[in-house]
Amino acid sequence: MxxxxxxxxxxxxxxxxxxxxxxxxxxxxxxxxxxxxxxxxxxxxxxxxxxxxxxxxxxxxxxxxxxxxxxxxxxxxxxxxxxxxxxxxxxxxxxxxxxxxxxxxxxxxxxxxxxxxxxxxxxxxxxxxxxxxxxxxxxxxxxxxxxxxxxxxxxxxxxxxxxxxxxxxxxxxxxxxxxxxxxxxxxxxxxxxxxxxxxxxxxxxxxxxxxxxxxxxxxGSKRVSLKYASELLEKIQGGYCFYCEKKIKGDAHVDHFIPLKKYNYDLAHNFVLAHKKCNQDKSSHLALKIFKDKWVAQNLEKYKDKISSKLSSRYMCDPERSRAVADTFYEIADKSNIPLWGDQKS
Ligand SMILES: [Zn+2]
Structure with a gap:
């Protein structure tokens, strides 16, 4: 065997x-x-x-x-x-x-x-x-x-x-x-x-x-304009950062929840809006499990259909694929003890 x-x-x-x-x-x-x-x-x-x-x-x-x-x-x-x-x-x-x-x-x-x-x-x-x-x-x-x-x-x-x-x-x-x-x-x-x-x-x-x-x-990651995703997420998140939950003044960044370095596709349900600093700080890491739950609730449940209907003419939309990809990477991180990103107190 x-x-x-x-x-x-x-x-x-x-x-x-x-x-x-x-x-x-x-x-x-x-x-x-x-x-x-x-x-x-x-x-x-x-x-x-x-x-x-x-x-x-x-x-x-x-x-x-x-x-x-x-x-x-x-x-x-x-x-x-x-x-x-x-x-x-x-x-x-x-x-x-x-x-x-x-x-x-x-x-x-x-x-x-x-x-x-x-x-x-x-x-x-x-x-x-x-x-x-x-x-x-x-x-x-x-x-x-x-x-x-x-x-x-x-x-x-x-x-x-x-x-x-x-x-x-x-x-x-x-x-x-x-x-x-x-x-x-x-x-x-x-x-x-x-x-x-x-x-x-x-x-x-x-x-x-x-x-x-x-x-x-x-x-590289600067390939596709994420302007349309940014506009929609601005509304969905009410102008607040997905990670630190503070108001985004200045430039908002579209963050790939499962980082592009790990999975190189622009799937619409994988986008969240964040401060430039939060986005850069997270970089190619997976965020803490609480953020995954929050992402599921926001993008794969509450706003799943809205994201599909608004963004499917611009980006690939496949919520089930987004979910499966996230599940796999979190499973691997868990099995291999890869540390997750995100300080809950900041
Ligand atoms: Zn932030």
């Missing part, structure tokens, strides 16, 4: 081997692993340890991850030449040494038709989106999904069985548990590998210059 700890050790060494295998031409491998880790966080695996993941969900997630990457990356060329003149250059970073991945091509088409983020772009192009999505899905299913587990030219199906043509993949026993347990580490390794891969592609090197801002651009 393999115990769960044994399985977790096997898992993390497998992930390391996958990421060390650098001969892949595109960055799909990283997007897939990131998406799998995130989907495991959102699922209840207590009853079904061999988690089934629909390919549709996986592909949708890959689109969210690549969305930011398909924006132009800006650098000041003063960093790269000797003249004092500052000329900003913009360029979309290549994600492959070969031909451009279908997902990036699709995103460029959608962006060309308007839309600041994926949620808005989908709404603006409903018909076109279905067509583009299906074509991207076909290409991911036929290629990256089966190449992911390729180690030195052999398929090593540690994560899931290699079955072509199915509309889902089923994770092997213990894999979803390990993705949840090691979510932070997997995401860190994947992002590092992804940024390194982009930096290693020759055609990107001129655009990157000496700029050290690549990882921040690819996975």
């Amino acid at each position: 393999t115990c769960i700890y044994q399985k977790r050790i096997e898992f993390i060494s497998y992930i390391q081997r996958l990421l060390e295998n650098t001969e892949t031409s595109s960055t799909y491998k990283f997007a897939l692993l990131h998406a799998l880790a995130d989907l495991c966080i959102e699922s209840d695996i207590s009853k079904k340890p061999k988690l089934k993941i629909e390919v549709d969900d996986l592909v949708e997630r890959i689109f969210s991850l690549y969305w930011q990457h398909a924006k132009p990356f800006k650098i000041d060329s003063s960093e790269t030449n000797d003249s004092k003149e500052i000329i900003s250059r913009e360029s979309i970073l290549h994600q492959s040494t070969n031909k451009e991945p279908t997902v990036i091509k699709t995103i460029r088409t959608l962006k060309g038709r308007g839309g600041d983020n994926l949620t808005v772009a989908k709404k603006l192009n409903e018909k076109k989106w279905v067509e583009l999505f299906n074509s991207a899905k076909k290409s991911i299913r036929e290629g990256p999904l089966w190449r992911l587990q390729l180690i030195e030219n052999n398929i090593v199906p540690f994560l899931y069985e290699h079955k072509k043509g199915k509309s889902y993949i089923q994770l092997n026993e213990g894999v979803a548990d390990s993705f949840r347990f090691f979510h932070d580490i997997v995401v860190k390794l994947v992002r590092q590998g992804w940024a390194d891969k982009i930096a290693s592609i020759k055609s990107n090197q001129a655009s990157l210059g000496k700029s050290g801002e690549l990882a921040d651009f690819l996975f």
Whole structure:
């Protein structure tokens, strides 16, 4: 009998081997692993340890991850030449040494038709989106999904069985548990590998210059305008800070209740309004359990429908997903004795 700890050790060494295998031409491998880790966080695996993941969900997630990457990356060329003149250059970073991945091509088409983020772009192009999505899905299913587990030219199906043509993949026993347990580490390794891969592609090197801002651009938090969320939360919270409960004078900050560093999606029900200082102080920590209860009562109960109706045209809205993600991170924090943030007296 393999115990769960044994399985977790096997898992993390497998992930390391996958990421060390650098001969892949595109960055799909990283997007897939990131998406799998995130989907495991959102699922209840207590009853079904061999988690089934629909390919549709996986592909949708890959689109969210690549969305930011398909924006132009800006650098000041003063960093790269000797003249004092500052000329900003913009360029979309290549994600492959070969031909451009279908997902990036699709995103460029959608962006060309308007839309600041994926949620808005989908709404603006409903018909076109279905067509583009299906074509991207076909290409991911036929290629990256089966190449992911390729180690030195052999398929090593540690994560899931290699079955072509199915509309889902089923994770092997213990894999979803390990993705949840090691979510932070997997995401860190994947992002590092992804940024390194982009930096290693020759055609990107001129655009990157000496700029050290690549990882921040690819996975940073200043991506989507949170203005609309801020306006709604202002009303819901009556202008008071979610954490210290004092009136917000000056600038209010939209805080991701489950920090972006842990879970990199803008889910509308995950937003709360706070002082700049409270937000910065909380940073990438999980707040005390009393704040979780308060957040559930405010965003997932009392104002659940209001948030959905006001914000669903701007941001992803999925209260059940928000709840599942929060439950998972609090469960992990509890099991691993991770200290929570928030001094009740201040
Ligand atoms: Zn405050």
